Amino acid sequence: MTDQPGRARLFCDVALARRIEHAEARFIGACNDAALRRHRQAGFAVAIAGGIASFAEPDSPLNKVAGLGFAGRPDPAELDAVERAFAAHGAPVQAEVAGLAEPALLELLAGRGYRLVSFENVLGRALGQAAETVAPPGVDVRPSGDEELETWLDVVVEASLHPDAEGVPWYEDFSREILENAERDAAGLVQRYLARLNGVPGGGASMHIADGIAQLTGAATAPAFRRRGIQNALLAARLADAATAGCDIAVITVQPGSKSQQNAQRRGFDLLYTRAVLALERSGPIR
Structure with a gap:
């Protein structure tokens, strides 16, 4: 898209x-x-x-x-x-x-x-007709089921422990155990996505849908796989599924000046409020 x-x-x-x-x-x-x-x-x-x-x-x-x-x-x-x-x-x-x-x-x-x-910052994008997906070379994004929950958790938590240094840093740091607990607790409430680069898991994301709002509740790419289009592919896959599900808006929370904010704005998101x-x-x- x-x-x-x-x-x-x-x-x-x-x-x-x-x-x-x-x-x-x-x-x-x-x-x-x-x-x-x-x-x-x-x-x-x-x-x-x-x-x-x-x-x-x-x-x-x-x-x-x-x-x-x-x-x-x-x-x-x-x-x-x-x-x-x-x-x-x-x-x-x-x-x-x-x-x-x-x-x-x-x-x-x-x-x-x-x-x-x-x-x-809270960013948002209006959704209408079904959106196109994005497929950078070698990147494959698919919904992630319960059979690979541990793989998804390992990728997302490991990537979250090594955040991108661009923009204002998060106010808080969390341990691996706490991050894994939080992701595991949310896992049954969200749609999960796993991104592979040439068949190797390199990133993961999630989305929560409620009352017509697609909350993009997290995305992370392992350091070795960054700048290869995985974040954009994960974002596009969720937007496509949110539009298909009938959502009228997608929202994402990012740190000011971050790579995540830049990626989202390139995909048509607007800054809604801080x-x-x-x-x-x-x-x-x-x-």
Whole structure:
């Protein structure tokens, strides 16, 4: 699929941002449920102000507050309870706030001691008719079934441990064990794709479909296989399947200035909005 010169760019208003953030919160909640079923330890996932506060296990990428600010401002008592819940697990609070959320939310969080630590960009592309796939020389992308889950996990986790150095780096680093746990927990909720270069697994990706939104929930290429067209092939395969499934929009979250953002924009994605990543780390008592 190639970008059309006359294609109308996708504009994101508050209603579209709300739809995307609600889908993100629901996906985090489903992944949290899977994590708690796996390790059978105490965690939590609670709704707050249209979003979710999630703690799955120590150091998990699912430990965050997301989707806030599209159903009014959170009540201070709700925030108190969420902060106490994270503190009970010895974890800081990380809140991801979309730039189109309730304007007073950032001021509210700053007043409670949250500080800005990073940004991430949400990109989107409108989907219509079935999209063409991309097939660079020697690259083969196919849906990945349960029979090769371990192969898919090994490729994706290994590649994620060696991120591309372009752009703003991710705020957090995760261990192999934690990354594998998170990918395994999400595996039953997403469509998985494995890319091979000349028959050798070199990259993997996933996609979650809900309410007409195709969430491109991750893609990674092993360092030795980069700059060979695998990322573009994985992206094109998911877009084609999302269009066939009747989705009207595909979204992807990337680090500002990253190779992933460049690849997505080359495939017709537009910058919809930026999320501010805020962190609260307390050394004193939680009220």
